[in-house]
Amino acid sequence: MTVAGLLPLLLLLGSAAVCAQEDATPVESSPQIADLAEPAATLAPPEDGPQIVDHETVVVSGLLPGPGLWKVRKDGHVLYVMATVSPLPKRMQWESAGLESVIARSQQVLLPPSFTLDAGVGVFRGMLLLPSLLKARRNPDGATLQQIVPPELYARWVPLKRRYLGRNRGVEQWRPIFAAQELYEAAMDDSGLGREDVVDKAVRRMARRHDVELRAVNYKLEIENPKAVIREFQETTLADTECFEKTLSRIEGDLELMRQRANAWATGEVDALRSLPIENQYSTCVRAMTENGLARKLGVADLRPRLDAMWIAAAEETLAANASSFAMLPLSLVTAPDGYLARLQGRGYVIESP
Secondary structure, eight states: OBOTTSSGGGTTTGGGTTTTSSSOOOOOOOSOGGGSOOOOOSSOOOSOOOOOOOOOOOOOOEEEOOOOOEEEEETTEEEEEEEEOSSEETTEEEOOHHHHHHHHTOSEEEEEEEEEEEOOOOHHHHHHTHHHHHHHHBOGGGOOHHHHSOHHHHHHHHHHHHHHTTTOOGGGGBOHHHHHHHHHHHHHHHTTEEOOOHHHHHHHHHHHHTTOEEEEEEEEEEOSOHHHHHHHHHTOOOOOHHHHHHHHHHHHHSHHHHHHHHHHHHHTOHHHHHHSOOOOSHHHHHHHHHSSHHHHHHTOTTHHHHHHHHHHHHHHHHHHHOSEEEEEEEHHHHHSTTSHHHHHHHTTOEEEOO
């Protein structure tokens, strides 16, 4: 069973496999353990803290076209690239007929890079690991957030937690990196933004409908003894305070930009997409998960460059073998000066923007 959610390591790492992007590309996952109840924390959060200032842009809804496509050309062959963003408007209906015609004419669809863990266990044994997973989300020695993070950070956490998570006191016992992710997802939901990857689902459906090959770019890590790994993770200290702080900052200051970015993608305003800064907490959070002894032992400390190299190689092979092909990538990997398209341009490919 491939279970990106099997280890707490993957709550952020698995879903942020290509992280320098604005957000994660989802990978195959097991049932979400975040939905399971946690016991109440021994310390309740204080009732005071800084006020939240939130000037809300209305998130668009209805039938919307999405952005145009980038083109990568060489020797008469073309790779069409769609830039994706996350989150997107929850009530958006994507008008994808134009994209379907491109996919129908393609010989291959190149998927975004992803990362999965294979624990080599069946569904039943996987479910038996869930209690250990829940414990691994908690701070070692029963410590609470209030005891672990600096007082000024906890003071910022309190009003955000009250607004987006309500009376959920169990999260007060979680490690900062997991508490921050729980808060972030709740804030997205409250803001009319959804993290479901509608583009990925639609593209896969179109490819199957037109009998176009889907080419995965996936790094698979096999775990021989998942129970032992979980036990070791429970005892591992993470340097995740910076991840916690950056996630709070993104919720406090970037919700407005995320709404604008989601609207720009949905309405196909490429110039607006380029002009809006892409700030994210994921690079910092991934470092917290990968720069420790356990991560190095598992072989994920250099995950990002491995995935980068795998995708670039796959793109070159796809372009060489097919007259027309299609790929989708997070926005920053399309537009960044050191992104994937810039790297292909440096290798002699012609890049055309929409």
